[in-house]
Amino acid sequence: MKTWRDWMNGVIDGWFPLTCAYCLQPISDEGLCCDCMELGRDLLTVEPKIDLDGMEVFVAYRYEGIVQELVQRLKYGKDMHAGTGLTHLMRMAWTSRAISAPDLVLPMPLSVIRRAERGFNQTEIVAKPLAASLGVICTHAGLKRAHRPRQASLGRQARLTNVVGSFRCTRPCHGDVLVVDDVLTTGATLLAARDALIHAGANSVRAAVIAQVVD
Ligand SMILES: [Zn+2]
Numbered sequence: 001m002k003t004w005r006d007w008m009n010g011v012i013d014g015w016f017p018l019t020c021a022y023c024l025q026p027i028s029d030e031g032l033c034c035d036c037m038e039l040g041r042d043l044l045t046v047e048p049k050i051d052l053d054g055m056e057v058f059v060a061y062r063y064e065g066i067v068q069e070l071v072q073r074l075k076y077g078k079d080m081h082a083g084t085g086l087t088h089l090m091r092m093a094w095t096s097r098a099i100s101a102p103d104l105v106l107p108m109p110l111s112v113i114r115r116a117e118r119g120f121n122q123t124e125i126v127a128k129p130l131a132a133s134l135g136v137i138c139t140h141a142g143l144k145r146a147h148r149p150r151q152a153s154l155g156r157q158a159r160l161t162n163v164v165g166s167f168r169c170t171r172p173c174h175g176d177v178l179v180v181d182d183v184l185t186t187g188a189t190l191l192a193a194r195d196a197l198i199h200a201g202a203n204s205v206r207a208a209v210i211a212q213v214v215d
Pocket residue numbers: 020021022023024025032033034035036037
């Protein structure tokens with residue numbers, strides 16, 4: 001039997017029909033249409049994991065096409081609809097590769113200043129639903145990030161030194177931590193975060209990134 005809430009949801013869907021987060025054609029469920037999911041599937045990386053100085057990093061996609069555009073729409077255009085699309089792409093990559101679940105998911109933190117400038121943390125938008133689908137908690141676990149120049153504004157060598165020592169944990173950490181980040185270039189940020197988490201007591205630190213910049 002239809003409840004009042006079902007009836008209201010039907011009315012709201014009529015006013016605001018669901019659309020694909022990329023091509024904006026009408027769809028029956030939130031996320032991406034089948035055609036756009038296929039565009040994403042074509043960008044899945046050949047190797048699901050890379051070794052980054054001893055850290056296992058799950059890389060979902062090449063940073064191109066639909067993946068690059070959705071990341072940029074979310075990050076710089078504050079387009080939460082794009083974030084929903086990225087969440088669906090991330091789930092597809094994770095489940096299709098049968099990667100083991102961690103004890104907790106940790107979205108890569110922004111500095112307090114960057115967070116205030118942007119108004120949100122783009123990695124939280126993807127990390128929270130991913131953690132929910134894996135059945136684990138999503139938390140910053142006391143990991144704090146100092147304010148430094150944007151990595152994207154720096155050359156390769158400067159990126160490597162810019163983030164050294166820029167993370168610290170304000171409380172002890174335990175278990176297998178999965179750090180979620182958006183784009184992997186040099187990996188310097190992930191390594192700096194890993195070092196702080198291990199220093200705080202994490203048993204192991206892995207990472208999952210939406211996409212890797214491929215030269
Ligand atoms: Zn579409």
